[in-house]
Amino acid sequence: MDPALAAKLAKVGLIKTRPAHKLAPFLDEYLETRTDIKVRTTKKLRTTRDYLVEFYGPESELRSITPGSADKWRLFLMAKAGIKEDNTLRKHAQIAKQFFHAAVRDCIIDENPFAGLRSSVRPNPDRFYFVSRESIYTLMDSLPDSQWRLLVALSRFGGLRCPSEH
Numbered sequence: 001m002d003p004a005l006a007a008k009l010a011k012v013g014l015i016k017t018r019p020a021h022k023l024a025p026f027l028d029e030y031l032e033t034r035t036d037i038k039v040r041t042t043k044k045l046r047t048t049r050d051y052l053v054e055f056y057g058p059e060s061e062l063r064s065i066t067p068g069s070a071d072k073w074r075l076f077l078m079a080k081a082g083i084k085e086d087n088t089l090r091k092h093a094q095i096a097k098q099f100f101h102a103a104v105r106d107c108i109i110d111e112n113p114f115a116g117l118r119s120s121v122r123p124n125p126d127r128f129y130f131v132s133r134e135s136i137y138t139l140m141d142s143l144p145d146s147q148w149r150l151l152v153a154l155s156r157f158g159g160l161r162c163p164s165e166h
Helices: 003-011 023-033 039-056 067-079 086-105 133-142 146-156
Strands: none
Touching: 023 039, 023 086, 039 067, 039 086, 067 086, 133 146
16 A cells, blocks of 8 residues: 555554554564574675665665665665676675565565566576596595595585585
């Protein structure tokens, strides 16, 4: 519902007054409740939180943030924060979507203003590198013991992700 219409309806007693939710307290509360995530993930979320608060201000109401202002926030990241890599921009957009999706789920806002931002991270073919058998054998010859050689062999020839799947 349009905030102006909701205010009019609340004024005559037809609906309850919607409480105002400020940006910084909402994001901080969200981060405090996320006890299920790792420290590095929390750090990434906090970085995006800081960019949102810097752009919108800590006292901005969540309902005042629009899809148009989300586009401007992305431009802010490119200019002010100096973020040029497209995947970094997409990751911040993905996290902003996550924050505002939680606000939608909590019925604080009706729609996610960041929903239209591109947020799927794309692979970077420049970072791909084929590790030859000869390189692996040279590496394995220099390793201190059989445990290390086994880890490298399982990673290269067994396809295990290191270190999580060992």
